[in-house]
Amino acid sequence: MNLVLEAQTPFNLRTVIHSHGWIQLAPFDNLDGVAGFQYIDQLHTGRVIEMKVLEKSPGVSVEVGAQLSPDESEEITDKVAWMLGLDQDFSTFYALAQGEPKLAQAATKAQGRILRSATLFEDTVKTILTTNTAWSGTIRMVQNLVAQFGPSLPGNPGKRAFPTPAQLAEADEETLRNQTRLGYRSPYVLELAQKVASGKLDMDAFKNLEIPTPELRKQLLSIKGVGDYAAANLLVLLGRFDFIPVDSWAFKMVSHEWYGGEPIGRSEVEAGFEDWGDWKGLAFWFWDWSYGGDSSVD
DNA sequence: GGTAGACCTGGACGC
DNA sequence: GCGTCCAGGTCTACC
Numbered sequence A: 001m002n003l004v005l006e007a008q009t010p011f012n013l014r015t016v017i018h019s020h021g022w023i024q025l026a027p028f029d030n031l032d033g034v035a036g037f038q039y040i041d042q043l044h045t046g047r048v049i050e051m052k053v054l055e056k057s058p059g060v061s062v063e064v065g066a067q068l069s070p071d072e073s074e075e076i077t078d079k080v081a082w083m084l085g086l087d088q089d090f091s092t093f094y095a096l097a098q099g100e101p102k103l104a105q106a107a108t109k110a111q112g113r114i115l116r117s118a119t120l121f122e123d124t125v126k127t128i129l130t131t132n133t134a135w136s137g138t139i140r141m142v143q144n145l146v147a148q149f150g151p152s153l154p155g156n157p158g159k160r161a162f163p164t165p166a167q168l169a170e171a172d173e174e175t176l177r178n179q180t181r182l183g184y185r186s187p188y189v190l191e192l193a194q195k196v197a198s199g200k201l202d203m204d205a206f207k208n209l210e211i212p213t214p215e216l217r218k219q220l221l222s223i224k225g226v227g228d229y230a231a232a233n234l235l236v237l238l239g240r241f242d243f244i245p246v247d248s249w250a251f252k253m254v255s256h257e258w259y260g261g262e263p264i265g266r267s268e269v270e271a272g273f274e275d276w277g278d279w280k281g282l283a284f285w286f287w288d289w290s291y292g293g294d295s296s297v298d
Numbered sequence B: 001g002g003t004a005g006a007c008c009t010g011g012a013c014g015c
Numbered sequence C: 001g002c003g004t005c006c007a008g009g010t011c012t013a014c015c
Helices: A013-017 A068-084 A092-096 A120-128 A135-149 A167-168 A171-176 A183-198 A203-208 A213-221 A229-237 A246-258 A266-270 A274-286
Strands: A001-004 A026-029 A036-042 A050-058 A059-064 A156-162
Touching: A001 A156, A013 A050, A036 A068, A050 A068, A059 A068, A092 A274, A120 A135, A120 A183, A120 A203, A120 A229, A135 A167, A135 A171, A167 A183, A171 A183, A203 A213, A213 A229, A229 A266, A229 A274, A266 A274
Parallel strands: none
Antiparallel strands: A001 A059, A026 A036, A036 A050, A050 A059
16 A cells, blocks of 8 residues: 655655664664665554655655555554654744855755654653663664564564553563663663553653643653753654753764864853754754764764 | 762773 | 773762
8 A cells, every 4th residue: 555645845755864863773774775764663453564655756655565444544644744744844944044054955955854753652762772872772772672572563573663652561670671681771661661551641742732842841851761861852853942952972063063172061062052042953953063974874 | 959979781992 | 701991861869
């Protein structure tokens, strides 16, 4: 079955895919040679499907190797639209970026959308697994989580979806710690899964909450394992750009950009993007850094 | 509100 | 091959 979804223009699937490292995390799989990716997802019916998403101007096509019910088609349409931010409008950002040489390519490259997973739960777990570890560690932890707890594609046990909150909630902390190798993050992931599975926490409601960003940030910070950096990262994924995800990479980039490589603190990073107001997170994300090239992933 | 120390893993390095 | 050191954010206890 094939679905066609339109995007707000400008749109470039390759730019979205390479907006950060998420494409390297299971159950995403990059497609060689073309602008597109594969993703394994479990639908609300429990059915596990593999989707292939390809550029089809002015949007994408979604190929699913199976017949879908109208409900399932609608669910996939909604999920892919969310994952790629198809309805996001960055015209205000582009107007501002035009006057900044370090962001002058933003509109041309259609930068602004940041690749998301199908659910905010999945993105929150992945964000927790980016903290206090090397990127290779994040890739390994997510891969282990999917391989050990994710439901498999029918007839292909090697391909698995990200586990649902309920599936993860049944795990025990020791297994997550010692076999999934999440280390001290195990209780954080388990508690999050249990809260979402029990209905105490409705993460996907965060997508549409009409509350000020600082208030939303407070709610994210109340999740164990989510600190300043993780909350700001999740806010960016939620389309809120008024906080900067300040991590060690940010210190390095900003230090070399404006401070001659000298050690700096959070205030220096924030000062560098203060003028960007509600767009500072995005300006930081797509800034054309002098040191070490851009932040995109190939 | 700010700070120090613990948490855990894997990669780099020296022997 | 083994041991040690270090990088990477967040939490908790303490001041």
